[in-house]
Amino acid sequence: MMDYTITTHTVEETEEAGKELALLCLQKGERFVAMYGDLGAGKTAFVRGVASQLASGAPVTSPTYSIVNEYSPSGLSKPTLFHFDMYRVSDWDDLDSIDFDLYFTRDALIITEWSENIEFALPSHHIRVDIEKIDENSRRISVKEVELK
Ligand SMILES: Nc1ncnc2c1ncn2[C@@H]1O[C@H](COP(=O)(O)OP(=O)(O)OP(=O)(O)O)[C@@H](O)[C@H]1O
Numbered sequence: 001m002m003d004y005t006i007t008t009h010t011v012e013e014t015e016e017a018g019k020e021l022a023l024l025c026l027q028k029g030e031r032f033v034a035m036y037g038d039l040g041a042g043k044t045a046f047v048r049g050v051a052s053q054l055a056s057g058a059p060v061t062s063p064t065y066s067i068v069n070e071y072s073p074s075g076l077s078k079p080t081l082f083h084f085d086m087y088r089v090s091d092w093d094d095l096d097s098i099d100f101d102l103y104f105t106r107d108a109l110i111i112t113e114w115s116e117n118i119e120f121a122l123p124s125h126h127i128r129v130d131i132e133k134i135d136e137n138s139r140r141i142s143v144k145e146v147e148l149k
């Protein structure tokens with residue numbers, strides 16, 4: 001059962017935490033990571049770390065305007081990484097317009113920012129990551145396996 005909390009003191013440490021979670025997801029076959037945290041909490045930084053474990057090359061940027069960015073796997077046994085920013089999403093119509101369902105048919109790890117906006121669409125089993133800003137450079141990151149009833 002994944003359940004741990006760490007505190008980071010630099011953006012690099014938050015990226016490292018993302019990298020470690022990606023490795024755990026690979027090992028355990030986890031396919032969906034729902035991130036929560038305010039503006040500037042460090043969600044995109046965390047995803048950069050995830051991508052450094054799974055994907056090759058392409059720099060991670062916020063997909064706020066495109067909603068989703070795709071990152072090609074850096075190894076044959078690795079899943080494709082899909083990074084969603086749900087900031088502007090609020091209902092199933094919005095998700096249907098980007099064919100959200102189709103991503104679940106892929107050999108993929110899906111990671112979502114602003115997951116509170118798509119709670120109605122979260123898979124019953126997923127990993128929840130909360131990033132909380134403690135002060136200018138410190139973040140509390142908690143990782144939890146969720147099983148919705
Ligand atoms: N320990 C830390 N971990 C992560 N980011 C940090 C940390 N300390 C400072 N920062 C800064 O906080 C900001 C985090 O930005 P980031 O884009 O990752 O946040 P976000 O949660 O994705 O925001 P948004 O909701 O706007 O997408 C960066 O400017 C980063 O340099």
Ligand SMILES: [Mg+2]
Pocket residue numbers: 043044062113
């Ligand atoms: Mg972001």
